[in-house]
Amino acid sequence: GAVxxxxxxxxxxxxGTSVKIECRSLDFQATTMFWYRQFPKQSLMLMAxxxxxxxxxxxxxxxxxxxxxxxASLTLSTLTVTSAHPEDSSFYICSALHPxxxxxxxxxxxTRLLVL
Amino acid sequence: xxxIEQNSEALNxxxxxxxxLTCNYTNYSPAYLQWYRQDPGRGxxxxxxIRENEKEKRKERLKVTFDTTLKQSLFHIxxxxxxxxxxxxxxxxxxFYQTGANNLFFGTGTRLTVIP
Numbered sequence: 163g164a165v166x167x168x169x170x171x172x173x174x175x176x177x178g179t180s181v182k183i184e185c186r187s188l189d190f191q192a193t194t195m196f197w198y199r200q201f202p203k204q205s206l207m208l209m210a211x212x213x214x215x216x217x218x219x220x221x222x223x224x225x226x227x228x229x230x231x232x233x234a235s236l237t238l239s240t241l242t243v244t245s246a247h248p249e250d251s252s253f254y255i256c257s258a259l260h261p262x263x264x265x266x267x268x269x270x271x272x273t274r275l276l277v278l
Numbered sequence: 279x280x281x282i283e284q285n286s287e288a289l290n291x292x293x294x295x296x297x298x299l300t301c302n303y304t305n306y307s308p309a310y311l312q313w314y315r316q317d318p319g320r321g322x323x324x325x326x327x328i329r330e331n332e333k334e335k336r337k338e339r340l341k342v343t344f345d346t347t348l349k350q351s352l353f354h355i356x357x358x359x360x361x362x363x364x365x366x367x368x369x370x371x372x373x374f375y376q377t378g379a380n381n382l383f384f385g386t387g388t389r390l391t392v393i394p
Contacts, residue, residue, distance in 0.1 A: 166321075196381075203287075205367065205384040206322070255321045265310060265371065267382060269321035 165189055166258050168270035175246055176278055182242045183273045185256030191236035192258035196267060197229075200253040212239045246277045281305070282370060282385040290391045291358055299353040299388045301368035307346045308370035313353050316365045316387065325366075326353075358392045365389045 165188040175181050185195055193214045198206040210231050211219045218231035230242040239258075243250055253274050257267035285300035301311070310329045314322035328335045328344045328351065335342045341354040355362050369382040 168321075203386075205282075205386040208381055208383070211381065253319075257321075265327060266312070266324050268324065269314075272319065272321045274319070 164260050164268045166256065166268050166270040168254075168256055168273050170273060171271060172274045172276075174276045174278065177247050178245055180242055180244045181246055181275060182240055183254055183256075183275075185239045185241070185258070185270050187237045187258045187268075190258075190260055192239075192260070193236060194259040195233060195239040196257045196259075197231060197239070197241050198255045198257070200255060200272075206255060209241075243275065246275070248277045251275055251277045282368065282383060284366075284368060284385040284388045286388055287386070288389045288391070290393060293358060293360060293392050293394050295358055297355040297358050297362070297390055297392070299366050299368075299390065301351040301353065301385055303349050303370055306372065307349065308372055310371050311342075311344055311351050312369045312371070312382065313340075313342055313351075314367045314369060314384075316367055318365075322367055355390075358390075360392045360394050363391050 167186045167188055169184045173181055195212040197209045199209050200206045208221050209224045212231045212233040214233045214236050220226045228244055233239040253272050255269055255272040257269040281304040283302045291297050307330050310327055312327045313325045315325055316322045326335050326337055326342045328342045339356045343352045365387040367387045368385045371382055
């Protein structure tokens with residue numbers, strides 16, 4: 163158990179468009195999910211904490227109007243990159259906290275975004 | 279702010295030897311520390327968690343130590359195999375009251391290559 167999926171796994175878009183990335187916990191309910199961004203050869207940087215039914219908490223330096231997070235159900239959180247630009251090209255990874263263990267995050271496979 | 283350093287960007291070892299990876303942190307001691315494995319283009323996979331009051335944890339061929347005096351964790355893979363080749367990340371979780379959430383802060387990772 164504890165499988166997290168992401169969709170799409172890879173997306174290319176034109177500059178100025180918006181892209182939505184989905185994160186799903188497949189076999190458990192997650193009240194808390196996290197969104198990370200990882201640039202090549204760099205570590206994962208936490209962007210925001212997503213709590214079901216409430217507003218996301220963004221890390222310092224992350225624009226909440228640009229990276230819209232919605233955690234509408236206990237199994238789904240979405241990240242929308244609005245008006246994407248080439249500098250937003252990155253590897254976006256979500257994770258979910260399992261209700262049995264609030265210490266271990268289960269990660270999705272990641273979504274590679276390329277903005278042309 | 280907390281700084282997390284992993285000893286080297288890349289480590290090559292011969293099959294069958296023990297790989298030792300280092301994670302050093304500055305400032306405050308975390309509530310717990312985790313090690314993850316990340317393969318190229320994939321999300322991290324949880325391996326081991328060690329708490330600030332624990333000295334050592336083992337899981338099959340993996341061993342983690344935690345020295346809060348040295349502010350260091352060591353991650354060992356014994357009898358290493360080519361399939362162990364991956365990037366290994368350490369991640370720290372501050373005490374809950376410091377951040378109000380179960381956030382993880384990641385090191386930059388060490389890319390391990392086990393040579394047959």
